Amino acid sequence: MDRRATLATLLGKSNKTNKSENQDFAPPASGLDPYTGSWGFENAAHLLRRATFGPTVEQVKQSVQDGLNATVAKLLEDLPMPSPPVNYYYTNDPYTEIGSSWVDKGYVQGDSNLGQIRTSRFRSLRAWTMEQILTEGVNCREKMTLFWHNHFVTANEGEPLYVWNYINTLRENSLGNIKELVKKVTIDAAMLRYLNGNQNRKNAPNENYARELLELFTIGKGPLVRFGDYTNYTEDDIKESAKVLTGWIARFSNMYNEYYTKITEFIPNYHDTSSKSLSYRFNYAQIDNADDEEYKILIDTIFKKRECARFICRKLYRWFVYYKITPDVEADVIEPMSQILHGNGYNVKPALEALFKSQHFHDILNVGPMIRNPFDFVFGPMKASYYSEGLPTDLYARYLQLYNLYTSKLKFNLMQMEYFNHPDVAGWKAYYQEPSFYRIWINSATLPPRRDVRKYLLYASTSRGVPIESERLDVLKLASRLDNPTDPNDLIDELTRLLMPQPISPGQKTYLKELLIPGLPDYEWSIEYGQYLGNPDDKDLKNSIEGKLRILLNGILEMPESYLS
């Protein structure tokens, strides 16, 4: 073998060389044209698995009945904003009674309980965030909120009011206008602190935010064509943009004795009033002083560029469809989608609508190759099992359980995906890191916690081994909503097509049936399940059926096929 040639291919230079151990597959020939194929359970389940954190079997069936267009309309519908998080346990927050919301309550400077007030509010926010996901229904807002959280990364910066404002802005605008969202995020307090906009001043510009605004938030970095020139913008554009953005500060709310909305403030003295000149990459656009309106001019200037729409569409594509963007995908999907986005003044809905209704999205080759991120992996089975219906109704117990799920039980930190805690400003690597992308979620350190979470959801118990029913997946409810759970073959078929993207082999189904009824004929299950249906209060019957279903579901969820969407 020609070693030199081998080594050269190992370099993996350019997109021509395939980095996967397998050959490149012919990409789906389909583009953004409307999908006109059949509309059955598998198709609807695919759409709902991607556009939400996972459907119930009833939601899938409803979508089949409604049809593709009505389902997409539902996914993109503007819902009323949820009621904000409340104080659920901390009795020493003098501004917020138990059961009322803290999101519009500032602090008094020097309050001795400030640390604990903040802690209680962060806990409340995390629990509430979990609740939003578990109760999202057939709507894309939560998935898009997380998308924007991963797009406009900030850390918590120690102040729950910042984090609330930030995430509320994202949620409120998640299906709205991207350009306006960027404007809001640019002067958002959490962002001002996270990327040092707070310290960006006339006499000493801090270019941190300006750099990420261009590189990560709007137009993206093209190839380096010469030093300091990244095709879509230049180093000088960063410097000039930083000047435009001078003057905005975020205050800690306890510096005030009153209302928190003064968190973000424009200080005219800090603002660079000189004229700023962008490079030839922006047709030498000049931005004259416009004080606190000036950043909007900059953002409008950036969004005029078509490349901005392409950049954002690529990120949406990797969020909803697949990580490989081949030249065909670029031409047949990204390009027309970006035209729609740009043509609609950066309203995101028409672009998402076209994507969700497209041939490409529903192409069989795009069904299944997405490795589920930890959220999809965990929330999918929880939502399929109506988890939110089993949560305690008592406020304290409900929030506490949600908080514990978020921080420890579901092991999101070990699986490397948490709200308000990104690895860095570029977001989760799975959505940008060549060549591995989604595969980054999976390795020898993250596999064991995936196993542990599955076991916890199926077998949550106290340290003395007593089952904690309220924390376990309700497998009986899940089975009861299927068409024909009495037949073991139908039971397995229905569960696997709900929880897995592609049919599994007959051998695997046999394996699963062996888990359910080892060495027994099918009718034994039918009889026993029928007996349980006839005597739902018989504890012994219920326990044995439930135990069997747990074993089956565990077997399904530990198959690598369940890691895919």
Add this chain to the structure above:
Amino acid sequence: MKRRKFIQTSTAAAVGTPIMLNGLSLNVLPTKGFFKKMNPLNDKCLVIIQMLGGNDGLNMVIPIDQYDNLANARPNIILPENSLLDLNGLTGLHPAMTGLKGLYDNARLTVVHSAGYPSQNRSHFRSTDIWTSASAANEFVSSGWLGRYFDTKFPGYPNGYPNVENKNPVALTMSSLVSETCQGSASNFSLALTNPFSLSALNQGEDSEPPNTPYGDELRFLRQAIDQTNAYNDVITGAAKHGKNMVSYPNTSLGNQLKNVALLLAGGLHTKVFVCSIGGFDTHANQVDVNDTKVGNHANLLRTLSDAIAAFQEDLFQLGLEERVLGMTFSEFGRQIKSNFSDGTDHGTAAPMFLFGKCVSAGFVGENPEISANVQVQEGVPMQNDFRNIYGSIMRDWFEVEEEDVRELLFEDFEYYQVVDPCSSPGKFAGQAPIEAFDLNVFPNPVIDNAEAVFESFDEDARITLVDGRGAELRVLMEGRLYAGTHRVPVEASRLPRGNYYVRVQLEGRQQTKLFVKI
């Protein structure tokens, strides 16, 4: 351009002195066999510590001879001169790095000055890709530099691994995400490991042949990841159980990562590469405590780094494992020379790397960066040592990769530096620059229109470039073969904007930069 190399090192005598015969330099590098003799089992490993965020090298390794200009450029964050841990009169370490000072005093530390690459990219992400893939700034390479090396050593991986001959994981990343340095053409050679005791078998149900589609491709990947996690389980947990640590480590994330590395090595694990990391170096603001610049965020980071390495080295010494381990630090870029108003520093250019261990060629590679009296905004430290030369030299000396292959794996213009010594001579340390320096001057300086770069060379190949303050190579002044003697290379500067510039002269195995000011 074909280059012949010769060693430039004060410790070369231990290995073989460059011999000059009739003006011809003979290449008398230690042969492959030499290192094999030193370590017949070839059980060496490399421990990489990635400093995430872009480390301010000028606050870590301080050019004492440039102190006044440096203080002028960053008055709000400069360390007091008398607080520096003086290494050789010219260069000092941050006062928090007593641990690394100890390593230096025991000939276990090499400071690679101003490591970077031409036309530095100041994006965290792009620059990290460049450092992990060892690509050029304008080239996109999706595999890691060690991944490509492993591709040649472990063909077909991960199919058929582990096996009788390769029982050990090839590489371990001591955190929850595998390192891109180990990304091979087919898969990443690194397993991720957070707790060496907590692995246990994963089940995946009945097998069936995945279809030949993207879905099948990802499914195959998942099955392999599960198989491998299971397959390497026993060897990792076995090593963890058999191993022990001889010293206590600082209770920091990095301390625990290195503690686990030593534990696994002591327990008999034969993994080639361990990747550790420490985050927090993106110090745009509040890099120091303004009331006392010796303390603050950056000081804490450097202390964490230094204390963890020192404990690790002591542990290896007590375990008798010192000769198996070479350490290396890197960060995606250094920071700008001028500080900012937020008592921090913004993204810059080159920064020092550390190599540590008993087998390093202790001392310095290169010289202190030169700081001008009038540093411009956005100016970074110009690259003096291309990091790929350090990578390549490690590959050559430590992993015994043929130089020709190093060129293929890294870059055609690879320059060998001796960064590794035979680990034999405890008293070898001389404390001066092992890479031979040479004089380079630019006259006149400051320059109005034309200047000359003046230096001496042997009969050797040279490349002379003009570089601006941000590290961009503006043009090549001369490239080709030189006669032995003194050279005067014209530097046409009349059309350059005012500011700071550098002439960079690359000779065979040496390079030098010289600052000049255009007025």
